[in-house]
Amino acid sequence: MSTGGDADRPSEKSVLTADPHDNSPLTGAQIRELFAAAAAWLEQNAAAINAINVFPVPDGDTGSNMADTLRGTIDPPSTGEQSAGEVTAALARNALMAARGNSGVILSQILRGFAEATAAMERLDGPAIAKALAAGSLAAYAALEHPVEGTILTVVRAAAEAAEKAEGAEPRSVLEAALSGARRALAQTPDLLPVLKQAGVVDSGGYGLVVILEGAVRFLRGELQPESGHAIEAIRPEWLEGTAATHGSGSPFGYCTQYVLSAPTLDPASIRERLRAIGDSILVVGDATALRVHIHTDDPGEALKHGTRLGVLAGIKIDNMQAQYDRFTGDIGASPTRDDARPATPTLAVPVISTVVVISGRGFTEIAGSLGTSRIVDGGQSMNPSVKEILTAIEETGSAQVIVLPNNKNVILSAEQAAKLAGREVAVLKTTSIPQGLSALLAFNEEKGLKENVIAMQSAAGAVRTVEVTRAARPVQLNGVSVKEGEPIGLIDDVLAVTGDSPEETLLTALQRLAPAPGAAVALYYGASVQQERVTVLQVRLHERFPHQEVETIAGGQPFYDYILSVE
Amino acid sequence: MALQIVTDSTADLPDVVARELGITVVPLTVFFGQEALLDHVEISSPEFYRRLVAERGFPRTSQPSAGRFQQVYADLAALGATEILCITISSKLSGTLGSARLAASEPPPGCIVYTLDSLTVSGGLGMLARAAAEVAAGGGTALQAAEAASRLIPRHQITIMLDTLEYLRRGGRIGRAQALVGGLLKIRPLVRIEGGEVTPLERVRTRQRGIDRLFEIVTSTAELDRVILEHTGCEDDAAHLAARLKAALPDVPIEVGWIGPVVGAYAGPNGLGAITIQRVSEAG
Numbered sequence: 016m017s018t019g020g021d022a023d024r025p026s027e028k029s030v031l032t033a034d035p036h037d038n039s040p041l042t043g044a045q046i047r048e049l050f051a052a053a054a055a056w057l058e059q060n061a062a063a064i065n066a067i068n069v070f071p072v073p074d075g076d077t078g079s080n081m082a083d084t085l086r087g088t089i090d091p092p093s094t095g096e097q098s099a100g101e102v103t104a105a106l107a108r109n110a111l112m113a114a115r116g117n118s119g120v121i122l123s124q125i126l127r128g129f130a131e132a133t134a135a136m137e138r139l140d141g142p143a144i145a146k147a148l149a150a151g152s153l154a155a156y157a158a159l160e161h162p163v164e165g166t167i168l169t170v171v172r173a174a175a176e177a178a179e180k181a182e183g184a185e186p187r188s189v190l191e192a193a194l195s196g197a198r199r200a201l202a203q204t205p206d207l208l209p210v211l212k213q214a215g216v217v218d219s220g221g222y223g224l225v226v227i228l229e230g231a232v233r234f235l236r237g238e239l240q241p242e243s244g245h246a247i248e249a250i251r252p253e254w255l256e257g258t259a260a261t262h263g264s265g266s267p268f269g270y271c272t273q274y275v276l277s278a279p280t281l282d283p284a285s286i287r288e289r290l291r292a293i294g295d296s297i298l299v300v301g302d303a304t305a306l307r308v309h310i311h312t313d314d315p316g317e318a319l320k321h322g323t324r325l326g327v328l329a330g331i332k333i334d335n336m337q338a339q340y341d342r343f344t345g346d347i348g349a350s351p352t353r354d355d356a357r358p359a360t361p362t363l364a365v366p367v368i369s370t371v372v373v374i375s376g377r378g379f380t381e382i383a384g385s386l387g388t389s390r391i392v393d394g395g396q397s398m399n400p401s402v403k404e405i406l407t408a409i410e411e412t413g414s415a416q417v418i419v420l421p422n423n424k425n426v427i428l429s430a431e432q433a434a435k436l437a438g439r440e441v442a443v444l445k446t447t448s449i450p451q452g453l454s455a456l457l458a459f460n461e462e463k464g465l466k467e468n469v470i471a472m473q474s475a476a477g478a479v480r481t482v483e484v485t486r487a488a489r490p491v492q493l494n495g496v497s498v499k500e501g502e503p504i505g506l507i508d509d510v511l512a513v514t515g516d517s518p519e520e521t522l523l524t525a526l527q528r529l530a531p532a533p534g535a536a537v538a539l540y541y542g543a544s545v546q547q548e549r550v551t552v553l554q555v556r557l558h559e560r561f562p563h564q565e566v567e568t569i570a571g572g573q574p575f576y577d578y579i580l581s582v583e
Numbered sequence: 584m585a586l587q588i589v590t591d592s593t594a595d596l597p598d599v600v601a602r603e604l605g606i607t608v609v610p611l612t613v614f615f616g617q618e619a620l621l622d623h624v625e626i627s628s629p630e631f632y633r634r635l636v637a638e639r640g641f642p643r644t645s646q647p648s649a650g651r652f653q654q655v656y657a658d659l660a661a662l663g664a665t666e667i668l669c670i671t672i673s674s675k676l677s678g679t680l681g682s683a684r685l686a687a688s689e690p691p692p693g694c695i696v697y698t699l700d701s702l703t704v705s706g707g708l709g710m711l712a713r714a715a716a717e718v719a720a721g722g723g724t725a726l727q728a729a730e731a732a733s734r735l736i737p738r739h740q741i742t743i744m745l746d747t748l749e750y751l752r753r754g755g756r757i758g759r760a761q762a763l764v765g766g767l768l769k770i771r772p773l774v775r776i777e778g779g780e781v782t783p784l785e786r787v788r789t790r791q792r793g794i795d796r797l798f799e800i801v802t803s804t805a806e807l808d809r810v811i812l813e814h815t816g817c818e819d820d821a822a823h824l825a826a827r828l829k830a831a832l833p834d835v836p837i838e839v840g841w842i843g844p845v846v847g848a849y850a851g852p853n854g855l856g857a858i859t860i861q862r863v864s865e866a867g
Contacts (some may be wrong), residue, residue: 385766
């Protein structure tokens with residue numbers, strides 16, 4: 016990938032001046048240009064910011080939202096002279112309408128504070144910019160009911176603090192100081208917000224603010240060439256993986272319900288006592304005339320009802336627990352109760368329950384892997400793994416509870432033997448074909464307990480009927496017909512049942528025998544030795560014979576069996 | 584009326600219903616590439632799914648700005664509202680509540696604005712807004728309306744069978760439903776909205792199996808008051824399931840409707856959902 020150069024960034028020249036700023040206080044027109052440059056810089060980096068967006072909703076649009084917001088604040092250049100205050104006022108006014116997304120909304124509040132602090136000013140010098148940043152930081156905090164640290168808030172506050180301590184008094188050194196302060200704070204965001212740490216990213220909104228400050232500094236330096244670390248190159252692949260991983264986070268609680276209750280006389284203790292019947296994590300704080308009530312309950316309506324009986328409610332808020340937790344304890348300074356003291360996000364540790372699957376064939380192995388199997392035991396050509404191989408796989412999961420899917424009746428015993436030696440809780444399901452094993456895997460739910468999973472998986476496996484088409488290893492008698500060695504045979508649920516002129520004909524006969532009900536799921540897995548053309552022909556014939564039956568065709572890659580088909 | 588009810592367009596309220604009940608709807612925006620369309624205003628549900636399938640893209644969405652809410656509050660106050668209750672899509676699915684709240688922090692003179700996180704979406708949110716509007720029509724206060732709406736939150740459940748998890752994943756709303764990914768096998772995931780976010784229920788191998796599960800879920804719900812079936816473009820399947828349910832539950836009202844563009848951008852086409860609503864006891 017190219018690392019940059021003028022050719023890659025035609026938009027830069029149009030917004031950045033070629034000469035460094037002369038360090039005099041900024042005029043209205045210069046401030047407008049500075050914001051336009053910052054907006055352009057933000058736009059170029061939006062993709063990188065999107066990539067690390069995990070909080071509060073991991074929807075990957077923080078960069079786009081902030082860029083849209085900032086772009087929307089810029090009015091076209093005015094014909095007459097404008098004071099600094101007039102320009103910042105216009106920016107702030109436009110920002111409220113243009114704000115998109117949480118970070119965009121906070122950005123609009125920063126601009127509002129910035130504008131208020133600079134309202135009467137003709138030009139902006141360094142100290143004025145520092146004061147305006149501080150006002151922006153305050154306005155952003157004030158706008159949020161529950162400010163969360165480790166976000167753009169932390170970064171803007173650090174930027175303002177560093178700007179105040181800047182060595183020089185000219186705009187550039189103040190903004191440079193703000194930028195390094197912001198960068199330091201950004202690097203610390205994962206320590207403040209667990210969801211970031213878990214994802215291995217910094218906060219996306221905070222990153223957006225750093226980029227804006229970078230844009231402003233670059234404008235004042237008159238830089239045409241971008242600094243190192245920009246746009247697409249700034250996306251680190253592990254960020255994307257981290258972002259994906261946080262999608263797994265969830266809440267173990269019910270509803271968090273909060274309100275402020277006002278009445279002439281209130282008794283916190285008796286309210287607490289009453290609320291205890293419908294929930295936990297109860298906090299009732301305040302004085303005899305106004306109380307803040309907080310409860311975790313599955314019945315928020317009931318919690319509100321308690322309040323309405325006693326007085327007037329305000330600030331009703333019913334929210335999901337997990338996101339609420341950190342903000343709330345921070346907000347009222349309450350120490351967490353025992354029940355609250357859970358990690359804010361689940362750790363990516365060893366799963367409580369793991370699955371071990373015995374399977375053979377490359378396609379089947381890939382399918383089992385794609386369904387989240389913890390460990391796969393290669394059954395080999397004859398589906399006959401050793402007890403030791405199964406035992407090793409069970410041990411490698413590291414889980415206290417393991418479910419083993421033997422997927423062949425000859426493997427069940429070995430699996431049970433391994434289970435006895437494993438020194439942990441192991442359930443061996445009696446799956447006798449690979450399709451049964453796959454259906455059992457589809458029914459696995461990592462949020463449920465071992466017993467529940469065993470029941471659901473066994474029942475899913477039990478609903479599967481399996482056809483296996485291979486060739487007779489020796490002459491056999493079948494329904495009075497003698498089948499010679501090497502001729503096609505079809506087994507239905509492990510019992511020799513049909514024969515035919517070709518493997519395909521045998522399969523069709525077997526499927527006819529099973530007579531799938533309307534809406535049944537039929538899956539056809541073709542073996543390692545079967546060429547694609549044969550599969551295509553078979554698909555056409557399946558459609559002719561069973562026109563209403565949808566058949567999913569998958570490369571199983573299994574040895575010996577030309578076709579394995581499942582009906583459920 | 585002294586109390587006015589505001590919700591957002593993800594409530595998927597038909598225009599005529601919103602007008603009749605006096606509910607003000609603030610639209611979110613759905614984007615096909617750079618083309619921004621106001622949810623339900625500039626693009627209808629049937630047109631959205633037609634384009635979703637034809638253009639094979641993954642539309643983005645965006646919440647209304649705080650300024651937009653502020654304007655709506657100001658307009659309602661100018662018409663005489665002294666209290667406004669704004670009920671929005673779950674805060675776990677969208678930042679809309681943030682805009683609504685920010686605008687509420689500077690209410691128009693003489694007017695108090697309350698916001699409520701519905702913890703739900705689409706027909707669930709629409710139902711909360713309707714309940715609040717009934718309280719408003721009866722001369723109730725904002726707090727009474729909020730209470731009436733809140734009581735429905737734990738009494739309803741949304742279960743949706745999706746054709747694919749891809750739209751949820753790309754849109755960053757997949758949450759714990761990640762666990763339902765079918766890998767190399769074709770599966771139909773069934774998801775729920777629980778605690779305001781998308782949670783996994785199970786995965787089935789065929790569409791018919793998924794529809795059968797919805798039927799079982801609805802018919803096994805205790806104290807069932809009514810049912811809303813919603814779909815993302817598969818009208819026939821919805822009508823067919825409605826007919827089956829009517830035969831099985833002759834006394835339970837069943838509504839059928841479309842899931843709108845913004846929610847559809849995450850559900851993807853050919854999804855079918857059932858919202859079961861249990862009776863809310865008047866006692867206690």
